Amino acid sequence: MPPEHNAGAEHMLVSMLRPLVERGHDVSVWLSRYGRAREAYDYRGVRVVPLEARLDFATAVRKADVLISHLECVPSTAALARGYGRPMVVVCHNTHQQTFRNMAAGGTALAVYNSQWMRAEAELFFAEYPKGVRPGREMIVRPPVFAEEYATKPGKAITLINCNEAKGGYVLEQLARRMPEQQFLAVRGAYGEQILPNLPNVEIVGHVRGEDMRQQVYARTKVLLMPSSYESWGRVGVEAMASGIPVVAHPTPGLAESLGEAGIFVDRNDVDGYEAVLRKLLTAPEYRLASKRATARSGELNPSSELSAWCDDVEALAR
Template sequence: MSLVARVYGYPPDHNAGSEWMLHSMLRPLAERGHDVTVWLSHPGKTEKRYEIDGVRVVPFQEGLDFAAQAAEADVLLSHFENVPVLAGLARDRRIPLAVICHDNFATSFHNAAGADLVVYNSEWIRRDGEIFYARYPREFLPRNSIVVRPPVLADEYRTQPGEAATLVNLNADKGGELFWQIAAWTPEWNFLGVRGAYGQQIMPPPRLPNCEVVDGVPGQQMRDHVYSRSRVMLMPSLYESWGRVAIEAFASGIPVIAHPTPGLVESLGDAGIFAYRDDLGAWIHALTALRDPANWAQASLRAKARSLELSAAPDLDQWCDAVETLWDTSPRISTRRALSRIWRP
């Protein structure tokens, strides 16, 4: 099978959770022997084609023949703003289209309408999607849908936890301002802020000696440069449809304190420690409680158990099977097989 994806950016240059989820889904397809190519729609740091874990990536600067190459694909895949372009190409060329919905925004659901396969990144996004599509005629609906929780291979993130309270991505929506307020009120903790892949980053105020900021870290280096330094992960996010960083931290038994967005409540389950982002006192109390070794050890055990539970989920196999079914049932593939039977000597 030849699978062509069209997306804005891709690892290791673009280090957002959505892109690492996509890569985690494309790797097993490449491991099954399929030809997987990602074409970027935006200029990035890398100007030459490269390969990562068996997935070929074509940068925007070398992608002038994207349309011609995509027209020969067996399956097309996209997410976010590139979906309409690929949807038009898929209709014209009768190529099956898979779309990943990383959020519950109306635009995402609207763009995915009529796709052959829609992938929701959580159960709550799936429920919102079904509510959205229930208002429209049958021909508007996706032909099939599955849930794939952002896959985290725990062995690739597991390490010995460090000593810092950490936030990944310091923009306002991720809780950058609150993070530094917590740091000011809990001087007994060291705080590690990791610059994010998007959004204006909020730096710590002067004269906070317990704070450090580091540049963004590629996903495959998070274990050595972030999780090995972290004792607690803070996620006071305004919106998270799932929260991949939390599950990566769980692989090492790092407790997570989070604002209870629907995605984080679902992903963290019983292992989560929750505090509303507008309640500074709740965050200080939760972080102070984790200074107690016994409290931290109990929270760490719950984190490891949740990591093991999610690692055992069959999502990736279901995803690969669903994409291969698109390939097997594609009208183009059926035509090719019929012609091969006709012309076989």
């Protein structure tokens, strides 16, 4: 299961693998890109094998009961799965055509979509292909967020996580200039050119590991910004809502589905609109109402039932 170094994708995959470990399965992740680690290590019960370890992935495939892959690793994993006659699960994190093309190459026993709208997009894609290339089974597992792992007392800052252009770094910069009395938090992302304003009311935080987000980010955040040009779901928004933190977001299909009625939606090109919404939201009555909606939405997104169904389907493939 070699994942790409994409923070949201990695969090989703690890969150899906943990329940399999809890059911007593031997789970290993084989990394596909170079990093600092050179020896295999354990992460929450999952054995992680770095590319630098130079161990034989093909041998691991031969011994496996089920293969799980995603992103750019799907074609190579699919080839090995076909060669060794192993069932393969493809976890889909986005609606890009290449994601669906890789999955449609044949041999996908189970496709996992992270949202209803992604499944609908897959239906449109497969409508032009013969039924033989469709996955054997399909299911939806929304990126699992266990609220108790993120819940904390909100802080005072307006926060953007990953400050590249696509995530809305320029929106944060313009808002910080317009609202000099307000504290902002700019969290450096793992990818993309970062827009990090050099302003007295903007604190820049280095890249934060998932397990440290509660203390280093959400405990300091009053409102989360998500003016993203594209989000297939929007995991950090769900993480923030576990603490009752309101989320002001661009209405991508993924964010509209994940945030639901708790989301406060403003077009990413309407900075005036963002400023007006934030100034209103930062008043006590409006904030209490928005926070209450966020907490309620977090409860609706409890992942337990979907993860149970996920484990059942993977175990069925193994049998």
